[in-house]
Amino acid sequence: MSALIETQDLTRHYPSGEGVVAALEGLDLEIGPGEFVAAMGPSGSGKSTFLNLIGCLDQPTRGRYRLAGEDVAALPPDRVAALRGEQIGFVFQSFNLLPRSDALANVEMPMLYRGLPRRIRRERAAIALERVGLGQRMHHTPSQLSGGQQQRVAIARALVNGPGLLLADEPTGALDSRTGLEIMALFQALNRAGVAILCVTHDADVAAFASRTLRFRDGKMIEDSRYQPVDAEAMLRQKFQ
Amino acid sequence: MAEALLAALGALAANKLRAALTALGIFIGVAAVIVTVAVGAGARQQVLAQIQSLGANLLVVWGANVRLGGVSMGAGQRPNLSWDDAQEIPRQIAAVQVAAGTSRQQQQVVAGNQNWSTTVVATDPDYFVAHDWTTQEGRFFTNEEAMSGRKLVLLGATVVENLFGDEDPVGREIRIRSTPFEVIGVLGRKGQNPMGQDQDDVVIMPFWTARRSVMGAPRAFARAVGTISVKVHEGESMSDVEEELRQFFRQRHRVAANEPDTVSIRNLSEIAATRDASARTLSLLLAAVAAVSLLVGGIGVMNIMLVSVTERTREIGLRLAVGARRRDILRQFLLEAVLLALLGGAVGVIVGIGLAHTLAGVAGWPVLIQWDAVALAVTVSALTGLFFGYYPARRAARLDPITALRHE
Numbered sequence: 001m002s003a004l005i006e007t008q009d010l011t012r013h014y015p016s017g018e019g020v021v022a023a024l025e026g027l028d029l030e031i032g033p034g035e036f037v038a039a040m041g042p043s044g045s046g047k048s049t050f051l052n053l054i055g056c057l058d059q060p061t062r063g064r065y066r067l068a069g070e071d072v073a074a075l076p077p078d079r080v081a082a083l084r085g086e087q088i089g090f091v092f093q094s095f096n097l098l099p100r101s102d103a104l105a106n107v108e109m110p111m112l113y114r115g116l117p118r119r120i121r122r123e124r125a126a127i128a129l130e131r132v133g134l135g136q137r138m139h140h141t142p143s144q145l146s147g148g149q150q151q152r153v154a155i156a157r158a159l160v161n162g163p164g165l166l167l168a169d170e171p172t173g174a175l176d177s178r179t180g181l182e183i184m185a186l187f188q189a190l191n192r193a194g195v196a197i198l199c200v201t202h203d204a205d206v207a208a209f210a211s212r213t214l215r216f217r218d219g220k221m222i223e224d225s226r227y228q229p230v231d232a233e234a235m236l237r238q239k240f241q
Numbered sequence: 242m243a244e245a246l247l248a249a250l251g252a253l254a255a256n257k258l259r260a261a262l263t264a265l266g267i268f269i270g271v272a273a274v275i276v277t278v279a280v281g282a283g284a285r286q287q288v289l290a291q292i293q294s295l296g297a298n299l300l301v302v303w304g305a306n307v308r309l310g311g312v313s314m315g316a317g318q319r320p321n322l323s324w325d326d327a328q329e330i331p332r333q334i335a336a337v338q339v340a341a342g343t344s345r346q347q348q349q350v351v352a353g354n355q356n357w358s359t360t361v362v363a364t365d366p367d368y369f370v371a372h373d374w375t376t377q378e379g380r381f382f383t384n385e386e387a388m389s390g391r392k393l394v395l396l397g398a399t400v401v402e403n404l405f406g407d408e409d410p411v412g413r414e415i416r417i418r419s420t421p422f423e424v425i426g427v428l429g430r431k432g433q434n435p436m437g438q439d440q441d442d443v444v445i446m447p448f449w450t451a452r453r454s455v456m457g458a459p460r461a462f463a464r465a466v467g468t469i470s471v472k473v474h475e476g477e478s479m480s481d482v483e484e485e486l487r488q489f490f491r492q493r494h495r496v497a498a499n500e501p502d503t504v505s506i507r508n509l510s511e512i513a514a515t516r517d518a519s520a521r522t523l524s525l526l527l528a529a530v531a532a533v534s535l536l537v538g539g540i541g542v543m544n545i546m547l548v549s550v551t552e553r554t555r556e557i558g559l560r561l562a563v564g565a566r567r568r569d570i571l572r573q574f575l576l577e578a579v580l581l582a583l584l585g586g587a588v589g590v591i592v593g594i595g596l597a598h599t600l601a602g603v604a605g606w607p608v609l610i611q612w613d614a615v616a617l618a619v620t621v622s623a624l625t626g627l628f629f630g631y632y633p634a635r636r637a638a639r640l641d642p643i644t645a646l647r648h649e
């Protein structure tokens with residue numbers, strides 16, 4: 001079975017003063033479809049840089065990156081935009097919702113760029129919101145939602161086009177531990193449904209819900225370990241009941 | 242597309258005051274265009290109506306010693322135009338449709354116990370053709386009636402009002418110098434001429450009738466007329482006919498080559514047209530003001546769109562991250578800019594039309610709303626939005642996704 005993500009010597013340098021910062025250096029990696037991977041490391045170690053490259057939001061200084069077998073660097077801009085819209089779902093630490101639009105409209109947004117008719121968009125957005133447990137909050141604007149609920153809206157938005165890969169940059173960073181746990185339970189459920197997940201985190205407890213952890217330091221991957229994940233659902237029941 | 246419009250409207254509505262202030266420049270420009278064009282067109286229409294009322298394709302020949310609009314003949318000078326000249330002109334100059342010799346005199350006109358001082362015009366039926374007169378009641382007199390000296394008159398609308406009020410004067414009698422005349426018609430209303438004279442304050446009667454009963458003249462001057470109205474065939478050159486007329490009178494009056502003309506020829510529509518031209522110059526000036534205003538408005542749109550792009554940088558990054566293509570972003574911001582400019586334009590149209598009507602009502606200016614100018618103004622405001630919105634929109638579309646997402 002071929003890898004979903006495949007990188008060779010993936011490198012990203014940023015110019016800084018006289019020299020350059022090697023935000024990511026010589027990364028060789030394969031991630032299969034349906035994996036749940038955590039990326040850990042101290043601040044500034046290159047986790048976000050790595051995630052942005054995988055999410056096709058940034059271009060590498062050097063090296064190759066294949067997503068589902070396609071060399072991203074060789075694709076025309078519109079194909080890359082389509083990849084971002086349809087193959088990848090992005091969840092940000094700061095949610096990044098449109099403040100004036102309600103939950104439903106926020107979730108609909110990625111479908112706008114696929115030219116789907118409004119009726120279908122509404123339907124699918126509603127289903128995605130149900131799936132993250134926000135069926136009752138569709139017409140709330142972000143300011144009327146809690147942090148955890150906002151992150152759920154963001155997850156629904158990331159999922160609405162049915163991507164094979166969910167990328168999350170510290171999705172629980174702004175949330176309390178219980179809400180964070182709920183989000184991780186949601187991720188595990190999605191993962192069981194076949195979505196590959198790549199999740200950046202500072203928190204070893206969060207990484208424990210994944211089945212594989214990549215550890216970064218100074219732009220280099222220094223560890224790649226696989227293990228049996230902790231069941232977030234079970235932990236939720238145990239801790240908060 | 243409808244949804245994209247709604248989204249753009251929503252974005253504008255989020256900053257209503259700012260949008261309104263930005264649209265102000267466009268609004269003023271469009272309103273100015275509409276008002277100036279309406280005023281210009283109104284003035285032109287008025288002038289055209291005046292030209293029409295004077296009589297189209299009309300040349301008037303004056304004896305050299307008679308001034309336009311004046312009455313005096315220089316002491317010792319003899320009138321030098323005659324009834325026979327008018328008969329001869331159409332025979333000699335093919336481009337002339339009709340020529341009518343005319344004498345005018347201020348006279349007291351009496352009907353019952355009312356009397357009124359007015360201009361009596363003594364002429365022949367060709368005069369009605371030359372000056373494009375119509376009748377609103379009754380009829381003109383015929384050539385036979387004119388030649389046989391019948392005592393018939395037509396009254397201008399002003400004379401009718403002053404002598405008969407609301408009554409129908411046709412068939413009634415008026416007296417001039419105690420001679421009775423039968424009223425056979427009322428002339429169609431013409432209004433003021435470009436010199437501000439009331440063209441309806443007039444009584445027209447056959448020339449030979451006038452000679453016999455109200456405008457007696459020494460035997461030697463019995464055939465003299467004050468002016469000759471010459472109507473040129475449609476499509477013929479007025480200036481050519483003017484020159485031919487000049488030569489006609491030089492020959493007839495045996496003027497030596499080094500002597501000045503004995504007659505003067507006026508093209509009245511030309512005088513009116515000069516006023517039209519000055520109205521046009523004014524319109525042009527105001528149009529320039531409108532153009533500057535649109536330019537300033539456009540720069541305002543550009544400025545505000547640049548601010549908007551900066552403010553919404555994260556939103557742009559997000560949209561790019563969820564699959565928006567660069568042209569989607571470009572279109573979104575262009576649409577907003579065009580909509581903003583169009584809103585200004587729409588309000589400008591409403592206010593401009595309102596203002597034009599107010600001017601018409603309050604200042605009494607003749608205004609005429611030009612719908613093609615309205616359409617043009619709206620189109621130009623949309624184009625302004627497109628032109629000045631393009632740079633900010635392109636800037637938005639070229640943003641780098643992560644740089645945009647990191648933007649604070």
Ligand SMILES: Nc1ncnc2c1ncn2[C@@H]1O[C@H](COP(=O)(O)OP(=O)(O)OP(=O)(O)O)[C@@H](O)[C@H]1O
Nearest residue numbers: 014015016021023042043044045046047048049050
């Ligand atoms: N746009 C940029 N310009 C210059 N340097 C950058 C830029 N983005 C990241 N860097 C540098 O690259 C390195 C890696 O940054 P990155 O954001 O990937 O770290 P991180 O592991 O995500 O850290 P954190 O846990 O704090 O989010 C850092 O040294 C950072 O200063």
Ligand SMILES: [Mg+2]
Nearest residue numbers: 047048049169
């Ligand atoms: Mg980071």
